[in-house]
Amino acid sequence: MRHLPYFCRGQVVRGFGRGSKQLGIPTANFPEQVVDNLPADVSTGIYYGWASVGSGDVHKMVVSIGWNPYYKNTKKSMETHIMHTFKEDFYGEILNVAILGYLRPEKNFDSLESLISAIQADIEEAKKRLDLPEHLKFKEDNFFQVPKGKIMNGH
Numbered sequence: 001m002r003h004l005p006y007f008c009r010g011q012v013v014r015g016f017g018r019g020s021k022q023l024g025i026p027t028a029n030f031p032e033q034v035v036d037n038l039p040a041d042v043s044t045g046i047y048y049g050w051a052s053v054g055s056g057d058v059h060k061m062v063v064s065i066g067w068n069p070y071y072k073n074t075k076k077s078m079e080t081h082i083m084h085t086f087k088e089d090f091y092g093e094i095l096n097v098a099i100l101g102y103l104r105p106e107k108n109f110d111s112l113e114s115l116i117s118a119i120q121a122d123i124e125e126a127k128k129r130l131d132l133p134e135h136l137k138f139k140e141d142n143f144f145q146v147p148k149g150k151i152m153n154g155h
């Protein structure tokens, strides 16, 4: 993981609409171009860090990078779940993420319930680790000082 922390931004696009919202775990998906530009040594797997939408507040997040073996996707995706309750969807807005640490590889599961439990465990672990001073400091990073009203392009 030579590239961590890894900072990136991009527009939030529609995913496969698998209803992760119904599971209680919505994920904001990045466009293909952002996924294709990930450094080669940011391997697939589950990571944690900080995220903000546009020039909004910075929140804890978990991000999944890969092919979602449970669903056997053919396209690599990068999806961020932000540990915050938003009033509305933010498709089309710019998502800013700072990826700080690695949790585990992507896995296949016997049931949807076990996939959901694994994601919930990731969220709890991420919340704990992000309270460490070495991670907390990135919440205030200049990367998140996005001027209000400034139009950002790509990432």
Ligand SMILES: Cc1cc2nc3c(=O)[nH]c(=O)nc-3n(C[C@H](O)[C@H](O)[C@H](O)COP(=O)(O)O)c2cc1C
Binding pocket: 015, 016, 017, 018, 019, 020, 025, 027, 029, 046, 062, 063, 064, 067, 068, 069, 070, 071, 079, 080, 081, 105, 106, 107, 108, 115, 118, 119, 122, 123
């Ligand atoms: C923290 C986290 C961990 C995840 N772990 C896995 C995993 O181990 N295996 C897997 O197939 N999908 C995993 N996923 C991806 C979910 O399957 C995915 O979010 C779901 O398919 C919704 O996709 P959509 O945004 O395209 O609708 C994970 C997602 C998150 C946020």
Ligand SMILES: Nc1ncnc2c1ncn2[C@@H]1O[C@H](COP(=O)(O)OP(=O)(O)O)[C@@H](O)[C@H]1O
Binding pocket: 012, 013, 014, 015, 016, 017, 018, 019, 020, 021, 022, 025, 026, 027, 028, 029, 080, 081, 082, 083, 084, 085, 086, 088, 089, 090, 091
């Ligand atoms: N806490 C959150 N984290 C991530 N996305 C959220 C959150 N709350 C609302 N959303 C919205 O939900 C969308 C993702 O829902 P999801 O069911 O994964 O659909 P899709 O398959 O289109 O990605 C995001 O693009 C965003 O607009």
Ligand SMILES: [Mg+2]
Binding pocket: 015, 016, 020, 026, 027, 028, 029, 079
């Ligand atoms: Mg999604």
